[in-house]
Amino acid sequence: MARRHDGTADGRLRTLGEGGRAYGLIAWMWVRSTLAYRTSFALMTLGNFASSALDFVALLLMFSRVHALGGFALPEVAFLYGTCSLSLGLADLAVGNAERLGARIRDGTLDTLLLRPAPVYAQIAADRFALRRLGRTSQGLLVLLWSTGRIEVDWTPGRILMVPLMVVCGAVIFGAVFTAGAAFQFWAQDAAELQNSLTYGGNALLQYPPTVFARDLIRGVTFIVPLAFVNWLPALWLLGRPYPLGLPPWTAFLGPAVAALMVAGAALAWRHGVRAYRSTGS
Amino acid sequence: MDGVAAEPLIELDSVEKVFTVRRRAGRLRRTRHEVRAVDGLTFQVPRGEMVGYIGPNGAGKSTTIKMLTGILVPSGGRLRVAGIDPSLQRARLARRIGVVFGQRTTLWWDLPLKDSYELVRRMYRVPAAVFRANLDRCIELLDLAPLLDVPVRQLSLGQRMRGDITAALLHDPDVLYLDEPTIGLDVVSKAKVRSFLRETNAERGTTVLLTTHDLTDIEQLCHRVMVIDHGRLVFDGDLAGLRAAADGERTLVVDLAEELPPIEGVPGARTVKVEGPRQWLAFPAERSAAPLVTAIAARYPLVDLAVREPDIEALIAELYAGGGAARRDPGGADPAAPDPLRP
Numbered sequence: 001m002a003r004r005h006d007g008t009a010d011g012r013l014r015t016l017g018e019g020g021r022a023y024g025l026i027a028w029m030w031v032r033s034t035l036a037y038r039t040s041f042a043l044m045t046l047g048n049f050a051s052s053a054l055d056f057v058a059l060l061l062m063f064s065r066v067h068a069l070g071g072f073a074l075p076e077v078a079f080l081y082g083t084c085s086l087s088l089g090l091a092d093l094a095v096g097n098a099e100r101l102g103a104r105i106r107d108g109t110l111d112t113l114l115l116r117p118a119p120v121y122a123q124i125a126a127d128r129f130a131l132r133r134l135g136r137t138s139q140g141l142l143v144l145l146w147s148t149g150r151i152e153v154d155w156t157p158g159r160i161l162m163v164p165l166m167v168v169c170g171a172v173i174f175g176a177v178f179t180a181g182a183a184f185q186f187w188a189q190d191a192a193e194l195q196n197s198l199t200y201g202g203n204a205l206l207q208y209p210p211t212v213f214a215r216d217l218i219r220g221v222t223f224i225v226p227l228a229f230v231n232w233l234p235a236l237w238l239l240g241r242p243y244p245l246g247l248p249p250w251t252a253f254l255g256p257a258v259a260a261l262m263v264a265g266a267a268l269a270w271r272h273g274v275r276a277y278r279s280t281g282s
Numbered sequence: 283m284d285g286v287a288a289e290p291l292i293e294l295d296s297v298e299k300v301f302t303v304r305r306r307a308g309r310l311r312r313t314r315h316e317v318r319a320v321d322g323l324t325f326q327v328p329r330g331e332m333v334g335y336i337g338p339n340g341a342g343k344s345t346t347i348k349m350l351t352g353i354l355v356p357s358g359g360r361l362r363v364a365g366i367d368p369s370l371q372r373a374r375l376a377r378r379i380g381v382v383f384g385q386r387t388t389l390w391w392d393l394p395l396k397d398s399y400e401l402v403r404r405m406y407r408v409p410a411a412v413f414r415a416n417l418d419r420c421i422e423l424l425d426l427a428p429l430l431d432v433p434v435r436q437l438s439l440g441q442r443m444r445g446d447i448t449a450a451l452l453h454d455p456d457v458l459y460l461d462e463p464t465i466g467l468d469v470v471s472k473a474k475v476r477s478f479l480r481e482t483n484a485e486r487g488t489t490v491l492l493t494t495h496d497l498t499d500i501e502q503l504c505h506r507v508m509v510i511d512h513g514r515l516v517f518d519g520d521l522a523g524l525r526a527a528a529d530g531e532r533t534l535v536v537d538l539a540e541e542l543p544p545i546e547g548v549p550g551a552r553t554v555k556v557e558g559p560r561q562w563l564a565f566p567a568e569r570s571a572a573p574l575v576t577a578i579a580a581r582y583p584l585v586d587l588a589v590r591e592p593d594i595e596a597l598i599a600e601l602y603a604g605g606g607a608a609r610r611d612p613g614g615a616d617p618a619a620p621d622p623l624r625p
Contacts, residue, residue, distance in 0.1 A: 018373075025404055033392040036433070112388045114353045117376035117406060275355060278301060 015119060022118030027129035034130065041132060048135025052089075055207070056081060056143055070211030075150035076239055077209060082144025083163070083231040084206040087170030088199060089137030095125040095175045096133065098182035099196070102189040110277070121270055124182065153238055162234055169255035170230035174199055176262035177225070179270060186273030202227045210236075210244045218244045229258040290326035291457060291489050292350065297323045297359035299345050299513075319345040321513035322359070329456070330487040332479075334504035334521075336494060338598055342513040343493045347459050350491075351381055364456050377406060380450030384462030387446055389434040395445050396430040399452060406453040413452060420448040423478050440471030447475065451482065458482070460492040464499055476502050497521075497591045511598060525567035525592075528600040533590040534563045534571055539583035548577045559585075567592060 034041050059081060063074045072080075101124050104110040113123045144167075153159055181195020202221065210218050210232050222228040222245065229251075236243055237252035299320040307313045320342045327333055337343050348354040350363055352372030361368060366375045389398040403413045421427050424444040429437060437445060443463065450458060463479070464472045480503060482488050494500060500507050500521055507524055509517035517524055525532075534551065537560050544553040545561055551574050555562035565574060571589050578584055592600070 022405060025401060029390055029393065029397070029401055032397070033390060036392040109386060111348065111353050111383065112386055114372065115351055115376055115379075115381050115388070117373045119373065278354065 019119040019122035022116070023122040023126045026123055026126040030126065030129040031131055034132075044130075045132040045135050048132050049139050050135075052085065052136040052139045055085075055204075056139070059207070070209040072209040072211070072241075075147045077207070078143050078147035079151050079239070080209060080231055080235055081207040082140055082142075082147050083167055083235060084170060084203050085140030086137060086144055086167050087140075087230055088174050088203045089133065089140050090167070090171040091174035091178060092199070093130075093133040093137055094171070095178050096199075097127045097129065098125050098178050099185075099192045100124070100127050101182045102185035102192055105185065105189050105277070114277075120274060121179075125179075151239060153240075159238055162238055166231055166234040166255055169259040172259040173227065173230050173255075173262050174202075176259070176266040177202070177227075179266040180262075183266065183269035183273040186276050198225055198227070202230075206231050215245065222247070226258045226262070229255050289329070291329045291364055292325075292327040292491065293360070293362045294323050294325050294346075295360040297346075297349065297361050298357045299342075299349060299354060300357040318513050320349070320356075323510070323513065323515060325508060325515060325518060327489060327491065329489055330483070331506060332483045332490040332504050333492070334494065334500035334507040335491055335510065336500065336507060337510040337516075341511045343510055344461060345513075346510065347381075347461055347491070347493065351375070351379060351459065377453060378456050380453070380455035380458045382443075382446050382450045382458070382460045382463055384443070384460075384465040387434065387442055388449055389442065389445055391435045392433055394431045394433055395426070395437070398434065398445070398449055402449055402452045408453050412454060416452050416454065417448070420451060420478075423481065424448060424474060440467045440474075443467060443471065443475060444478075447478070451488075454486075455488065457489045457491065460490065460494075462494055463492060464494065464496055472496075472498075479503055497597075501591070509598060509601070516598075516601060522568050524597065524601075528567070528592075528597045531564040532567045532571070532592060534565060534574055535588045535590060536561050536563065536578060536582075536584060537586040539585050542582065545578060545582060547581075548574055550574065 056078075059077060060074075062069065063077075067073065069077055098121075101110070104113070104124070104127070110120075110124075113120055113127075116123065144163075148163065177195060177198050181191065181198065184191045184195070202225070205213070205217075205221065206227060210228070218228065228244075233243065233247070233252045234255055237249065243249065243251065297320060298318065301317045301319055303315045303317050304312045305315060323342075323346065335343055335346070345354065349356050349361060350368060352368035352370075352375050355369040363375060364378045366378070368375050389395065390401070399413075399417060402408065403410075408416075421430070424447070426444060426448060429441055429445065434442060434445065447460075447463065458479075460479070464475055467475065476499065479490060479492075483490050483503075490503070492499065492503070505520060507517070507519065507521050508515055509524065517527060519527075533554075536545070539559065541559050542561075544556050545563065546553070548563065550569060551563040551565040553561055554564045563574065563578075565571070575584075575587060
């Protein structure tokens, strides 16, 4: 991440710019590498779309038997599904491959990234950048578009703006979890599963309304790992539903603040991880 | 090159690297051990020098290189490369150094070789003219022209090594670190790589620090050799001095026209092995083989001969056996290096 800068706002900005540039360069190399195997690329993208679409088919099947889930109708649940799928999809596309850090540490190839004049975080986030992940993203977007036309919301400009805002903040929150999980691998190289349970597992949770879950679980995803801010709280505000745990209404707007906090925490963890890196073998 | 040779390009002062290793002791208990991979290392390398950095496996060679490149943060001591503290300004240093890890490629596996160079150009922001000139030079000297459009995964080990060395030099680095640059290469590739490195050092004044297990690399490239063991510098001087310090022996292998009893009466050499018409003679490493050959050829039907160097492990084992403490090469090739040797 912004590992070395001169501390000034200008220096920070320059490091950020360098990182973005390196990210773009490396992502582009990976895209071209995958295009060396075109058929495989097409199949993987299709598979990525289909596997996340099956989630939604399961939801549809459930609603063929019941009319509501925890008091939520199909379009409302689809809205929850669409927002968190899209958020996770974007985060996964952008920085999801940071989870390969453990593998790179084990086989020693992280060293070669550390030799380039670019922030390591940008390089590891772009590592094996895979456009096939657009499969999940586009599927989430389709469900989201379908559901926004069907949920009963008085679409004021503020409420319309809330939809992209929550998707972006959700993506940043998931991205911070990916990053923190990757940073943790500097100490424990097999920790990818823990972070997967929070990202992909969290996604499976957020697809359903909070009313179907136990209070303790909701407490956990609100106060410990604040995934509830990805889509639950802003969506409840849009849908005019009561908040879980008796939370005040303004918590629906905490998304950007929570995302910023998560990014700060993940950045700190990453910086410590890089300092603690001990490399392997010869 | 600014021509100021007096100022050292690489400076280490009492550099240490300590790893904490946890080991299983019993079912649940774990014990912590401290491993001093690098233990008070002090040396300097002036600009334009070509130095061999050798030692047995696990001696701390790679750890040193990783600290010099900013990959690892030293536990103690002071370290500067081109005036930069590597671990604090890793990215800035990266523009001044080139690194080749023999067993790890930086090239892009599925893309044509030239695409990896294009990435270097953009990532290091190499001016187009400089890039073109450097690449053309490498293409010519390392015979890369037919390989540029080949995906890296299809290159042989030797071809890939030439490709990697090129990638490390495109941005005009002041220092080139080579970690086992000739490991696993065939004779032709080795020779090509060595002559290229020699020319690069001579023409461009690039400072080169190379680790190797192959004494021939040192012999053909380096005026100065540093030996590290258990994280300490145990020798710093030229190769002849190392041989003398280690009481090392070289071996003269002679093929005679017929099977004969062991060769006798050659001063300074003793026959150590006979196998049919082939005989092995050991002689002090610092002595020339020429008088031996003359003496043998005068009295025996000599068909063919070869001189074998002691390998680095044997040399270092000798270094310890012959006196226990490290010695400095008496006629040191580099009197400028002021660092004392540590016992």
